[in-house]
Amino acid sequence: KNQVEQSPQSLIILEGKNCTLQCxxxxxxxxxxxxxxxxxxxxxVSLTIMTFSENTxxxxxxxxxxxxxxxxxxxxxxxxxxxxxxxxxxxxxxxGGYNKLIFGAGTRLAVHP
Amino acid sequence: xxxxxxxxxYLFRKEGQNVTLSCEQNLNHDAMYWYRQxxxxxxxxxxxSQIVNDFQKGDIAEGYSVSREKKESFPLTVxxxxxxxxxxxxxxxxxxxxRGDIQYFGAGTRLSVL
Numbered sequence: 001k002n003q004v005e006q007s008p009q010s011l012i013i014l015e016g017k018n019c020t021l022q023c024x025x026x027x028x029x030x031x032x033x034x035x036x037x038x039x040x041x042x043x044x045v046s047l048t049i050m051t052f053s054e055n056t057x058x059x060x061x062x063x064x065x066x067x068x069x070x071x072x073x074x075x076x077x078x079x080x081x082x083x084x085x086x087x088x089x090x091x092x093x094x095x096g097g098y099n100k101l102i103f104g105a106g107t108r109l110a111v112h113p
Numbered sequence: 114x115x116x117x118x119x120x121x122x123y124l125f126r127k128e129g130q131n132v133t134l135s136c137e138q139n140l141n142h143d144a145m146y147w148y149r150q151x152x153x154x155x156x157x158x159x160x161x162s163q164i165v166n167d168f169q170k171g172d173i174a175e176g177y178s179v180s181r182e183k184k185e186s187f188p189l190t191v192x193x194x195x196x197x198x199x200x201x202x203x204x205x206x207x208x209x210x211x212r213g214d215i216q217y218f219g220a221g222t223r224l225s226v227l
Contacts, residue, residue, distance in 0.1 A: 004155065034215070043117075043203050043218030044156075089155070101216065103148075103155030 002027040004092050004104035012110045017080055021107045023073040023090030031095035035064050035075045038087045038106065047075070047088075080111045116140040119204050119219035125227050126191065126198060134189045134222045136204030143209040145187035146216065149173060150201040159202075162187055163209060191224065199226050 004025045013019050025033070032051045036044035048057040048064040050073075056065045061078045077084055087106040094100045117138045126132045138145065144163045148156040158171030162181040176195025181187055187206075191198045201223050205216040 009153075041201075041221065041223070043119075043205075043220050045218070046215045049215060100158070101156075103157075105153055105155045 002092075002094050002102050004090055004102050006088075006090050006104040006107050008107060009105070010108040010110070012112060013080055015080060015082055015111055015113050019077050019080060019109065021075045021077075021088050021090075021109070023075070023104055025071050025073070025090070025092045025102070025104075027071075027092040027094050027102050029095045031093045031099065033064075033066055033073050033093070034091045035062070035073075036089040036091060038089055040086070044089055077109075082111050082113060085109060085111045117204060117206055117217055117219035119202075119222050121222060122220065124222055124224045126224060127227050129193045131190055131192050132224070134191070134202055134204075134224070136187045136189065136219060137185055138187075138204075138206045138217075138219075139185065140206055140208070140217065141184070142206035142217075143184070144207045145181070146205040146207070147171075147177070147179065147187070147189045148203045148205065150203060150221075156203065159189065198224055200224060 007022045034049045035047045038044040047062050048059050050057045050066045052068045063076045066073045087108045089106040090104040092102045120135045146161045147159040150156050157173050159177050160179040162168035168181050178190045203221050204219040207216045
């Protein structure tokens with residue numbers, strides 16, 4: 001079954017600290033993996049997108065990694081800010097059909113001052 | 114929100130009533146999607162459309178209907194057959210050709226049952 005599992009479910013960190021969010025997937029075949037940021041009550045916004053041949057992709061203080069062999073991805077946030085408080089969603093594209101997106105349940109991050 | 118407008122932001126449905134959620138995009142994207150988001154779950158696909166006048170069921174289409182009469186518009190109707198409609202509904206669009214392959218989302222509509 002094509003699934004995307006994220007951990008932890010929720011995380012609290014202090015402003016200025018780093019954190020890493022995890023994503024494990026069983027989607028096969030897959031064409032790319034994305035990370036989205038979703039503020040409360042808003043739609044998700046794309047942070048990074050990586051194909052299966054890419055190992056890492058950065059977007060400012062956000063760095064995503066991908067290990068296609070172990071089917072794991074991580075999102076590392078450096079020097080966290082209060083505005084980083086949001087849900088972070090891992091999304092894998094299943095390329096076996098119409099390029100269906102398989103969504104993880106997200107990790108809810110709270111950055112405290 | 115990437116040129117996708119959803120309205121209304123909040124919607125209340127009475128039992129037995131049909132309600133329609135609006136989604137308009139000015140990105141000239143070919144494909145449009147409707148997702149449902151429930152707490153603690155990933156987004157689930159309700160319907161999608163890759164071309165005008167054509168649409169396909171997603172994973173949870175029962176109790177919902179859509180139309181795609183114009184490229185810019187993809188309204189979703191939540192019918193009385195949907196017994197548990199309370200959720201956050203997200204519309205998205207994507208360009209099918211070219212680089213990027215990013216889905217852009219609207220700001221969402223929160224539907225509640227009175």
